[in-house]
Amino acid sequence: MSLLKIGTSMLRKTKSSRGDFVFSADRLIRLVVEEGLNQLPYTECTVTTPTGHKYEGVRFEKGNCGVSIMRSGEAMEQGLRDCCRSIRIGKILIQSDEETQRAKVYYAKFPPDIYRRKVLLMYPILSTGNTVIEAVKVLVEHGVQPSVIILLSLFSTPHGAKSIIQEFPEITILTTEVHPVAPTHFGQKYFGTD
Amino acid sequence: MSSPPAFSSVRISGCWALGPDGGNSSAESLDRLYPAVGSTKPPRKRTTSQCKSEPPLLRTSKRTIYTAGRPPWYNEHGTQSKEAFVIGLGGGSASGKTTVATMIIEALDVPWVVLLSMDSFYKVLTKQQQEQAASNDFNFDHPDAFDFDLIIATLKKLKQGKSVKIPIYDFTTHSRKKEWKTLYGANVIIFEGIMAFADKELLKLLDLKIFVDTDSDIRLVRRLRRDISERGRDIEGVIKQYNKFVKPAFDQYIQPTMRLADIVVPRGSGNTVAIDLIVQHVHSQLEERKLRWDMAALASAHQCHPLPQTLSVLKSTPQVRGMHTIIRNKETSRDEFIFYSKRLMRLLIEHALSLLPFQSCTVQTPQGQDYEGRTYSGKQITGVSILRAGETMEPALRAVCKDVRIGTILIQTNCNTGEPELHYLRLPKDISEDHVILMDCTVSTGAAAMMAVRVLLDHDVPEDKIFLLSLLMAEMGVHSVAYAFPRVKIITTAVDKKVNDLFRIIPGIGNFGDRYFGTDAPPDWSDDEDALST
Numbered sequence: 001m002s003l004l005k006i007g008t009s010m011l012r013k014t015k016s017s018r019g020d021f022v023f024s025a026d027r028l029i030r031l032v033v034e035e036g037l038n039q040l041p042y043t044e045c046t047v048t049t050p051t052g053h054k055y056e057g058v059r060f061e062k063g064n065c066g067v068s069i070m071r072s073g074e075a076m077e078q079g080l081r082d083c084c085r086s087i088r089i090g091k092i093l094i095q096s097d098e099e100t101q102r103a104k105v106y107y108a109k110f111p112p113d114i115y116r117r118k119v120l121l122m123y124p125i126l127s128t129g130n131t132v133i134e135a136v137k138v139l140v141e142h143g144v145q146p147s148v149i150i151l152l153s154l155f156s157t158p159h160g161a162k163s164i165i166q167e168f169p170e171i172t173i174l175t176t177e178v179h180p181v182a183p184t185h186f187g188q189k190y191f192g193t194d
Numbered sequence: 195m196s197s198p199p200a201f202s203s204v205r206i207s208g209c210w211a212l213g214p215d216g217g218n219s220s221a222e223s224l225d226r227l228y229p230a231v232g233s234t235k236p237p238r239k240r241t242t243s244q245c246k247s248e249p250p251l252l253r254t255s256k257r258t259i260y261t262a263g264r265p266p267w268y269n270e271h272g273t274q275s276k277e278a279f280v281i282g283l284g285g286g287s288a289s290g291k292t293t294v295a296t297m298i299i300e301a302l303d304v305p306w307v308v309l310l311s312m313d314s315f316y317k318v319l320t321k322q323q324q325e326q327a328a329s330n331d332f333n334f335d336h337p338d339a340f341d342f343d344l345i346i347a348t349l350k351k352l353k354q355g356k357s358v359k360i361p362i363y364d365f366t367t368h369s370r371k372k373e374w375k376t377l378y379g380a381n382v383i384i385f386e387g388i389m390a391f392a393d394k395e396l397l398k399l400l401d402l403k404i405f406v407d408t409d410s411d412i413r414l415v416r417r418l419r420r421d422i423s424e425r426g427r428d429i430e431g432v433i434k435q436y437n438k439f440v441k442p443a444f445d446q447y448i449q450p451t452m453r454l455a456d457i458v459v460p461r462g463s464g465n466t467v468a469i470d471l472i473v474q475h476v477h478s479q480l481e482e483r484k485l486r487w488d489m490a491a492l493a494s495a496h497q498c499h500p501l502p503q504t505l506s507v508l509k510s511t512p513q514v515r516g517m518h519t520i521i522r523n524k525e526t527s528r529d530e531f532i533f534y535s536k537r538l539m540r541l542l543i544e545h546a547l548s549l550l551p552f553q554s555c556t557v558q559t560p561q562g563q564d565y566e567g568r569t570y571s572g573k574q575i576t577g578v579s580i581l582r583a584g585e586t587m588e589p590a591l592r593a594v595c596k597d598v599r600i601g602t603i604l605i606q607t608n609c610n611t612g613e614p615e616l617h618y619l620r621l622p623k624d625i626s627e628d629h630v631i632l633m634d635c636t637v638s639t640g641a642a643a644m645m646a647v648r649v650l651l652d653h654d655v656p657e658d659k660i661f662l663l664s665l666l667m668a669e670m671g672v673h674s675v676a677y678a679f680p681r682v683k684i685i686t687t688a689v690d691k692k693v694n695d696l697f698r699i700i701p702g703i704g705n706f707g708d709r710y711f712g713t714d715a716p717p718d719w720s721d722d723e724d725a726l727s728t
Binding site for chain 1: 511512513515516518519522523524525533537540541544555557558559560561563565567568569593594596694698699700701702703704705709
């Protein structure tokens with residue numbers, strides 16, 4: 001889709017200003033979130049319109065939650081909030097261990113009944129996929145089935161997506177682009193810490 | 195007009211001094227004007243060629259509100275079937291042309307009358323000519339002093355219903371001001387000037403030619419009074435100029451054109467019988483131009499046709515259907531209605547933007563590798579919302595299009611005729627090269643949307659650069675818009691089958707504007723919702 005391509009062009013450009021960068025990122029995030037919500041279960045229903053006629057529609061089921069992987073995943077929280085005003089959002093902090101260079105979980109806080117919820121896991125850039133794999137492990141420890149996890153991301157390398165699927169074949173991954181070069185500067189530029 | 199330079203504001207006060215009661219301008223009306231004219235010299239207003247019909251207008255410094263809207267001026271094919279009626283008004287200097295024009299406008303009592311003055315079309319003077327003008331030696335009463343090419347081009351366009359730009363002539367520098375005045379949408383055009391009949395090409399454009407024949411003595415008296423009491427000039431100078439330019443010009447160029455006129459009005463504005471006759475004639479001409487098209491017949495004509503190629507409906511994903519379910523439900527609270535309609539608008543606009551033209555581009559990435567991307571290839575995007583409901587889509591457009599320019603069009607349906615009427619218009623400058631996103635929340639018969647598209651076309655926006663966006667459309671509206679404007683892109687989130695007798699979409703969404711803005715009266719006038727949201 002051309003539109004995504006424009007957005008990704010803006011994000012990848014070295015020269016784009018932070019304002020433009022954040023603006024484009026938020027637009028892409030919103031589109032990914034909307035697509036993610038489409039994966040959630042719903043039931044058919046009929047409502048009456050103000051003209052007194054019936055409309056055959058659908059109703060979404062309750063029991064979802066968002067989980068963002070800190071820090072860059074937090075950039076996607078607002079996009080989710082803009083679509084679901086009162087959704088519960090959990091957080092996981094994962095950092096590379098300075099000695100072993102492996103991803104290590106430092107902090108996790110979820111809604112207590114997360115085991116019976118569908119989870120929208122948010123992490124914008126999938127490079128190696130290790131961070132996400134660690135995060136899913138934590139979720140599984142809290143009783144979440146991998147089959148109900150929907151991973152929302154902006155970019156993925158083919159390798160990253162593959163390693164996640166190898167580890168958890170039932171997970172759903174949504175992204176705007178699969179490309180060998182990941183824009184790893186995303187978090188720094190989005191939050192202005194570069 | 196033989197008005198010499200350096201006296202701004204004189205002409206307008208002059209015409210007031212002549213007053214609506216004709217040439218018997220009384221001393222007190224002059225006195226009344228003294229303070230305004232004095233030393234401050236306000237800008238010469240009359241050259242803006244503005245519509246002068248005061249009764250149907252509310253005017254502020256920047257805006258015009260038509261208290262009576264303009265009914266459709268195009269047929270169901272979207273084209274203007276008859277050109278605007280042009281009245282040419284000629285006559286010597288100070289013969290009372292403007293007063294006659296004002297009286298005609300008042301008596302016509304129809305909105306959308308435009309007064310175009312030849313004064314706006316004086317040529318830009320060279321340096322040498324400027325010096326002549328300063329010493330009263332430049333002949334402003336000669337056909338060569340006017341830019342007839344521009345007059346003809348402007349009048350032709352205006353007659354075709356297009357939007358035109360009128361120069362604003364600065365009489366102090368004898369050049370055109372930087373900003374030109376935009377004039378649009380006239381059913382009747384009154385074109386007045388001393389040389390109104392001096393060009394053959396121009397004559398062809400005039401549907402009715404009126405010559406205001408006022409006695410030369412009276413005209414001289416008026417000139418003397420005007421120039422001396424209002425412009426502070428001495429009697430010698432005025433008479434010198436009169437003899438040198440004004441009188442010869444009248445005898446040579448103006449008087450002979452009298453035989454070209456359809457009607458000669460002796461005694462100018464004092465002649466109410468003549469003005470009554472003129473107004474009657476114009477009324478009958480306007481009646482001929484009236485358009486009546488039956489929306490219901492139009493609807494049935496398209497009933498079995500497949501939906502047009504230019505229609506693009508947002509993919510009906512579970513979320514889109516879910517949001518439709520919420521906003522269509524009559525039980526939905528206003529808070530939720532606003533929230534979910536906004537979400538839907540955002541998707542609609544993202545979808546519309548994806549239909550704009552793109553080109554490939556290469557960008558450099560911080561990772562050191564080039565990236566083959568895309569970028570928008572048009573000049574810029576402009577949004578135009580159809581008030582009131584279309585306005586609600588502006589935030590969504592702003593959220594995805596940084597710094598987008600937004601214009602507004604107010605179209606209301608006349609309760610008596612069922613026709614849409616154009617009431618107010620404010621478009622950004624130079625939109626003819628932009629992609630225009632035209633926003634209205636619901637399109638049922640398509641009448642308002644068609645009018646808005648027509649307005650954009652009149653402003654030289656190419657048809658294929660217009661994108662009509664709507665949350666919900668009825669098949670009838672889609673067909674009528676597509677039939678009239680086959681190259682306009684129509685983008686919506688859902689198309690409903692039917693329209694009821696009140697032209698509401700079935701099953702529909704109700705009155706979008708009322709539900710969004712809360713102007714639908716709740717049966718028990720409960721304020722619970724308000725309390726919750728504050």
